[in-house]
Amino acid sequence: MQNILKFRYILIVLLIFSCGEGPKKNTEPKPARTPDAVTRAAITSEEKTILFYGNSLTAGYGLDTEEAFPALIQNRLDSLGLNYVAINSGLSGETTSGGLNRLDWVLNQDVDIFVLELGANDGLRGIPITETRNNLQAIIDKVRLKNPDTEIILAGMQIPPNMGQQYTDDFRQIFPELAKKNDIPLIPFLLEGVAGRPDLNQDDGIHPTAAGQKIVRDNVWEVLKDVIQEERVLLQ
Template identity: 45%
Template sequence: MSFRLLLVFKTVLLSLLFLNFVAWSAPVFAENAKIMVYGDSLSAAYGIPQQQGWASLLQKKLDAERYQYQVVNTSISGETTSGGVSRIQHALDQTKPNIIILELGANDGLRGLPIPEMTANLNTIIQQSKKSGAKILLVGMRIPPNYGPRYTTNFSQSYVNLSQKHNIPLVPFMLDNIAAKANLIQDDGLHPNAIAQPLVLDNIWPHLKQLLKK
């Protein structure tokens, strides 16, 4: 075999090996580099186009800052923590996330459901998520004062307690500087409008960034 043919053969061989490596490694990376948003209507872009929701804006921010993550939004409008428990294992099996943004509890609070029950449900979701190997960012919520000081205080404190118990980061209140401003809330008085979505992301991003790897 001539030197030229030998050189061509080696070049082709190395190219094939490189392509095989890319084909083998890329799916593995894609499978592991996922952020699952697991929430209710506040994360499901209720009442606005999906691309304007904070979860979609999160994907754009990750891309812009060159973080190699895919955002998978599994949020369902009207979801309670009980519903979250019932579908968490399926969501974990289907998505295989390495980070989970857990945003549930608002509907429990608005319905006046028992806080110990809500806390137990969130605790189960966190335990199953950690068992899968995923990191968790817990998103805290507050409810209107007309539910009474005892209920509202215990409600928001439950998120702090879970964060401390499981040693996971906490967003104290995802609607901070949003909930009390009429120009940032939809006509239903509950859901942030499209203008507010970047502000929601601003409340979440500093806490999420602690879990990200480039």
């Protein structure tokens, strides 16, 4: 119960869009649950904040909130005795443009580590590569302008070749190029080991199951743990 209460989920998942338009079904997957609200005042000054900023992959579309990878990260942090609080700011259907538009409100709180997971919906909808890249760069710039000390991690994404092989290749390169340009850590592919596996995805073939989310957690943790270690060294 303590883990659930410590985990903050600040935006209700909207089901207007999914992460991409999967196969039509007779019933919609249930949205992620919102746990008991915990006010920002409850976060002690000693706690450091990790904000996961993304779309339905972050929100845990079709699952209970505690099954989404940010909550699983919180469980791992707690098990290791690390005084961090994970905030799930995933919003189903979010594009990079939408993420840029709602960013100011999200940045009203102090953020120590900002995990940026956006772009999948852009790719599935065929949004121009330049627009997606510019929006992601603008988000990075805004986070740094708000607090230059915030550590940013970028989650890489890949898409099926529905929009043509050239678009698919160009889309994949957005993330390593931005990571290199901004000198920030990169999660090479958020869905590594999950994408394309029916046993680890829901019926839409896009959103991970609870078991798939555990693999996503490990993909994120592989990069996040090093950033946390660097933060702790700096504080010593």
